[in-house]
Amino acid sequence: MPRQPDPGSPGAGAKAAGTTPISDQWPGNPGGELPTHYPGGIGASPMWTVQCARCHQIATYHPTQWRCICGGPWEPPRPLPFDHRAIRPHRPGIWRYMGLWPFQRDPITMGEGWTPLIPLSAIDPRLWAKLDYVMPTGSYKDRGTVTGLNALREMGVDQVMDDSSGNAGASLAAYAARASLQATLFVPAHASPGKKAQMHAMGARLIEVPGPRAQATAALLQALETGGIYASHVYNPFVLLGLATAAWEIWEQLGRAPDAVITPLGHGMLFLGLFLGFEALQAAGYIDRLPRLYGVQAAACAPLAQAFTAGLEAPAPVEEGETIAEGVRIGAPPRGREILQAARLTGGAILTVQESEIQAAQDRLARQGLFVEPTGALAMAVWSQVLRETDRVMVLMLTGSGLKSLR
Ligand SMILES: Cc1ncc(COP(=O)(O)O)c(C=O)c1O
Ligand SMILES: [Zn+2]
Structure with a gap:
């Protein structure tokens, strides 16, 4: 019998020996509860411990070692812990789950998360939309940037670098500004002007790189040779902590897990975050099976969909074709192997859509009153196809605001 959510019930507020108190001034935290799951501070906390997704080596994360020596990406130890008694509904956004995390300091936050989950009953009674573009910087990225950056901040990082098609950079620029950290962002010159303006306005150092998206990564890696901290929204494992909350929110808001969740798929961080979140719920006995996870790629750049269909374990790199869904124009996703595994394990799939379908x-x-950018509309482009397979409750992740891509 799966346990039902009982948000806010007591049980996780007791002070554990050896913890540094989170400030009593935390907004909406009159009781001054502490995160109790990981007492002992940085290093002692099992969640600053990471594991390589490829060779499974366990390590203590160091900001300069942004990936494993084998080249594999780090991930948080799995399954992530989950216990409904740790939920604090009076805390803003994703911080209702703070009791499950190892943060020792008051985090930098802008109230990101706890985004609306609304029915799309005018289209189909089984369809729901998670408005993850209702975020401080207008995209779902804030959900993961905030945990990724706060983790680095706790490790003493004071300047950050990232490469981005736009939204991750805009998100990092905002949180870096809020934390008084200097951000340097490598972006493709063809990125949406609105996204570049957003980064620039928030004080980030912007380096525009001509050519495909992958060139921005290459330029960053070259710059990194002379120093700097790669606060990658793809490699930083603590980004996944925040992204997992999308699954927890959906489960709380629906009062159950949906049968399927559909999300745009570029680097697949949101996809993996959802997977980790539902995996945590299942491991803790709150749900008895994982929702099918569907990822959507633009046909013009679909390395993961091709590998999925061909039954491959890892994607082969592809040329980045032109697409209006600029956020998923990723020819060689570093976490591809893990995304394919997750899609298969849940009984989901990786699908492609043509440009006219995205539009x-x-x-x-x-x-329907939901103004999203083309990348943010990818889930909507396949829902009827997925419905034939599940015929049950499904959630579309709407990930980026339409205001972002105005030209
Ligand atoms: C609006 C939007 N949706 C979805 C994605 C894809 O997310 P991911 O790279 O985590 O698959 C992006 C990536 O930039 C994005 O900007
Ligand atoms: Zn490794």
Whole structure:
């Protein structure tokens, strides 16, 4: 019998020996509860411990070692812990789950998360939309940037670098500004002007790199040779902590797990975050099976969909074709192997859509009052296809605001 959510019930507020108190001034935290799951501070906390997703080596994360010596990406130890008694509903956004994390300092936050989950009953009674573009910087990225950056901040990092198609950079620029850290961002010169303006306005140092998206990564890696901290929204494992909350929120808001969740798929961080979140719920006995996870790629750049269909374990790199869904224009996703595994394990799939379908999905959502950018409309473009497979409750992740991509 799966346990039901009982948000806010007592049980996780007791002070554990050896913890540094989170400030009593934390907004909406009159009781001054402490995160009790990981007492002992940095290093002693099992969640600053990371594991290589490829060779499974366990290590204590150091900000300069942004990936394993084998080249594999780090991930948090799995399954992530989950216990409904740790939920603090009076805390803003994702910080309702703070009791499950090892943060020792008051985090930098802008109230990100706890985004609306609304029915799309005018389209289909089984369809729900998670408005993850309702975020401080207008994209789902804030959910993961905030935990990723706060973790680095606790490790003493005072300047950060990242490469981005736009939204991750805009998100990092905002949180770095809030934390008084200097951010240097490598972006493709072809990124949306609105996203570049957003980064610039918030004080980030912007380096525009001509050519495909991958060139921005290459330029960053070259710059990194002379120093700096790669606060990668793809490699930083603590980004996944925040992204897992998308699954927890959906479960709380629906009062159950959905049968399927559909998300745009580029580097697949949101996809993996959802997977880790539902995996945690299952491991803790709150749900008895994982929702099917569906990822959507633009047909013009679909390394993961191709590998999924071909039954491969890892994606082969592809040329980045032109697409209006600029956020998923990723030819060689570093976590590809793990994404394919997760899609298969849940009984989901990785699908592709044509440019005209992306445009139609964006228009259809807009007619429902939901103005998202083309990348943010990808889930909408495949819902009827997925419905044939599940015929049950499904959630579409709407990930980026339409205001981002105005040209
Ligand atoms: C609006 C939007 N949606 C979805 C994605 C894809 O996310 P991921 O790279 O985590 O798969 C991006 C990536 O930039 C994005 O900007
Ligand atoms: Zn490794």
